Amino acid sequence: MSSNSPSIGSVSPEFTLLGFLSQDPAHGYELHQKLTADLGQVWHLSQSQIYSILNRLEGKGLIQGSLQKQEKLPAKRLFTLTAAGQERFEEWLSSSSRPSARVIRIEFITRLYFAYARDPDFALQLVEGQIADTQARLQQLEKLESSQPGEQIFNQLGLDLRIRQLDSILGWLISCQDILATLSKGSPSA
Amino acid sequence: MSSNSPSIGSVSPEFTLLGFLSQDPAHGYELHQKLTADLGQVWHLSQSQIYSILNRLEGKGLIQGSLQKQEKLPAKRLFTLTAAGQERFEEWLSSSSRPSARVIRIEFITRLYFAYARDPDFALQLVEGQIADTQARLQQLEKLESSQPGEQIFNQLGLDLRIRQLDSILGWLISCQDILATLSKGSPSA
DNA sequence: ATGACATACTCACTGAGTGAGTATATCCAT
DNA sequence: ATGGATATACTCACTCAGTGAGTATGTCAT
Known part of the structure; x- marks a missing residue:
């Protein structure tokens, strides 16, 4: 059990x-x-x-x-x-992925794959949800960065890298949105 | 043994x-x-x-x-x-990190930390080396992307994300370079 | 004196990931 | 026809990653 x-x-x-x-x-x-x-x-x-x-x-x-x-x-x-x-x-x-580089690349894409196979519109919804989550997390990290003790250079560098990566994820998610939207219009299944 | x-x-x-x-x-x-x-x-x-x-x-x-x-x-x-x-x-x-998002964020920063503690110039060298490796890998991936069968959308999305992430890593490495260079000049130990 | 917090470490567990091995069928070239 | 590559289908034994709870003791404030 x-x-x-x-x-x-x-x-x-x-x-x-x-x-x-x-x-x-x-x-x-x-x-x-x-x-x-x-x-x-x-x-x-x-x-x-x-x-x-x-x-x-x-x-x-x-x-x-x-x-x-x-x-x-x-x-x-x-x-x-x-x-x-x-x-x-x-x-x-239908749950959402923790907004971190690795998790998005692995888990979210996988989810998207199965969501898309079932219903392209559902996939689009997932992307939208993930965009919101990612933006929220990004703001959180930026806040953390500005309040970080400037002493630990390497912790700061680490944080900075995470932020940059999240930002690139955001860009990717938006391009996903475009691609999926185009695919839906190109071959409307309904 | x-x-x-x-x-x-x-x-x-x-x-x-x-x-x-x-x-x-x-x-x-x-x-x-x-x-x-x-x-x-x-x-x-x-x-x-x-x-x-x-x-x-x-x-x-x-x-x-x-x-x-x-x-x-x-x-x-x-x-x-x-x-x-x-x-x-x-x-x-003094070895170099595989240019992947995760490895850079974890292993490379760690290496940088120890290199810097020993000798800031050494750290700078590591960054330069890593920039070169990352650029090379980036080109490789871009080549792979253009030669990828367009069918597997999700494999392509995955690849695209990787490329974007590597690109953001490159940006980060360059900013590292600046930061370390400034620190060296600010307090020249030699 | 008691309960929170710090020091210092152990144990038992699930899960990630690799590499080599087993067994059999099929098909192609020599 | 035979032997070697390749595909199907799965097993075993292993190391390493990572968590959570537990143990034992000292210190310090209330």
């Missing part, structure tokens, strides 16, 4: 697998292929990592693997999302 | 501890304090992590802990750098 798993950390690759499985049941091998093809610039997961995550997810009851025995080949396992898994994924899909 | 430890990963906090110990022998507790005070914007290490790293470093023979028995208090351990540890640290100190 263990109620709340202690660290299904925000940038965890678990949700990526849940996402793929929410689209179609698959084997570990296929998941690795798909991940590499579609999100290879975002995630770099080895095969063995995929399998270890799958085992963990099964342990938590979020997915269910069914052994498919084969004549000669060793059995393979086809994984399907459980109801609990589906719920978890939905929850994650 | 184990010749080459498999993953004394580039952004490993190990070198940070080696660095502090290269300045002065210290206890785990002190190291945690110092790290938080001087590089708190860069590293977030819990106490227990500090101790586990120290144990590992001792296991590798890079540092040496001497038990100081006390009347009533449980013994504390004072850690000193070994010759091997010193060597490792020197090697790391």
Whole structure:
């Protein structure tokens, strides 16, 4: 049971697998292929990592693997999302990412990928929400910077870099918005 | 012995501890304090992590802990750098960081911190080197982007974000250069 | 004297990530 | 036909990252 798993950390690759499985049941091998093809610039997961995550997810009851025995080949396992898994994924899909360089690059893009596959407009909403969060965080950091004791040069440099990075993220988010908006208009699905 | 430890990963906090110990022998507790005070914007290490790293470093023979028995208090351990540890640290100190957002923010700033403490001019050299590396990597990524199959939108978005982030790093490095140069002139130690 | 805070460290845990190994099928060139 | 590359599909054993709670003791103010 263990109620709340202690660290299904925000940038965890678990949700990526849940996402793929929410689209179609698959084997570990296929998941690795798909991940590499579609999100290879975002995630770099080895095969063995995929399998270890799958085992963990099964342990938590979020997915269910069914052994498919084969004549000669060793059995393979086809994984399907459980109801609990589906719920978890939905929850994650509409939550928002902590505005930090790494998290955005990894987690947010992943979320965007799945949101877009489901409904381009939903993806656009996510971007808008993230822009707001990022702006808020940026202001926070700028405030922190101005109130920082000028002594610790390296802490200040670190902070300055973070701010610059957040700023570049903001620019990126806005360009995302444009791209997604254009795509929606180009091929309106409704 | 184990010749080459498999993953004394580039952004490993190990070198940070080696660095502090290269300045002065210290206890785990002190190291945690110092790290938080001087590089708190860069590293977030819990106490227990500090101790586990120290144990590992001792296991590798890079540092040496001497038990100081006390009347009533449980013994504390004072850690000193070994010759091997010193060597490792020197090697790391003049190597260059992989030009990626995270690595620069964590590893490079740390390196800069120790380089600067030793000799501001050395720090300046590191910055210059890093600028060159970053520019080279930037060109590489831009080339990759233009040759990327336009189909995988999300891979492209990921790449685009990386490029923007590297670009902001470049800006930051240049501002570092200015700051360090000014500091050198302001108080010429030679 | 008691409760907050600082010093100093340990333990048990989950999770990230790597690298090598296993087993089998298929297909291509020699 | 045979042997070697490549693809499918998964396992194991490992190190390192990171958290949270716990232990033990001293100091200092109220």
